[in-house]
Structures are given as structure tokens and as C-alpha cells.
Amino acid sequence: ATIAVATVGATHPATGMEIAHIEEGTMEVGMGQHGEGGGGTQPMKSADETAAIMMGALLKDLDVKAGEKLLVVINGSGATLLWSS
Numbered sequence: 001a002t003i004a005v006a007t008v009g010a011t012h013p014a015t016g017m018e019i020a021h022i023e024e025g026t027m028e029v030g031m032g033q034h035g036e037g038g039g040g041t042q043p044m045k046s047a048d049e050t051a052a053i054m055m056g057a058l059l060k061d062l063d064v065k066a067g068e069k070l071l072v073v074i075n076g077s078g079a080t081l082l083w084s085s
Contacts, residue, residue, distance in 0.1 A: 001061050003054045006031040007044065029053060 006028045010020040022028050022041065027050070030038020045053065064070065 001058050003029070003057055004031050004038070005029050005050055005054060006038075029057075 006020070006022055007026075009018060009022045011017060012019050020028075020031065020037075025044050026041045027044050028038055028041050030040070032038065039057070062070075
């Protein structure tokens with residue numbers, strides 16, 4: 001299962017056309033890699049709050065049982081700064 005959070009919009013790499021717009025100070029939970037709308041826009045949250053939202057949605061979908069192990073992979077889709085990795 002995967003989930004994404006976008007904090008900035010997206011433009012088409014070949015045409016420069018805006019394909020997704022996100023207002024400053026908001027985030028889109030569940031936005032697709034190609035700018036598809038997701039679970040809705042909400043006010044920007046802290047990293048801890050955002051991680052809790054994401055994990056809650058994933059755990060609900062996965063129906064994880066106590067004692068099961070999970071692997072979490074974080075991908076900044078090219079936007080993760082070197083100092084934060």
C-alpha cells in the first residue's frame with residue numbers, strides 16, 4: 001500500500017502546463033504521482049502530524065495484526081533535501 005502527501009503543485013515537464021495546484025499553507029493527502037486528486041486538501045500539519053495521518057490511513061487499509069512487521073520506505077520524489085535524508 002502507498003500514500004503520498006503533496007505540499008506544492010505540479011507542472012507537466014514537457015509543456016510547463018500546471019496539472020495540479022495546491023494553495024500555500026495547505027497539503028493534499030493522497031495526491032497521485034501525476035497530480036491526481038487524493039484524499040483532500042487540508043491545512044499544513046507538522047511532520048509528526050502528517051506521518052500520523054499517513055500511517056493511520058495505511059494501517060486501516062492493511063488490516064495489520066499485532067506482532068506483524070512492516071517495512072516503510074520514504075520517497076521524496078526528487079523533492080527531499082539532502083540534509084533531511
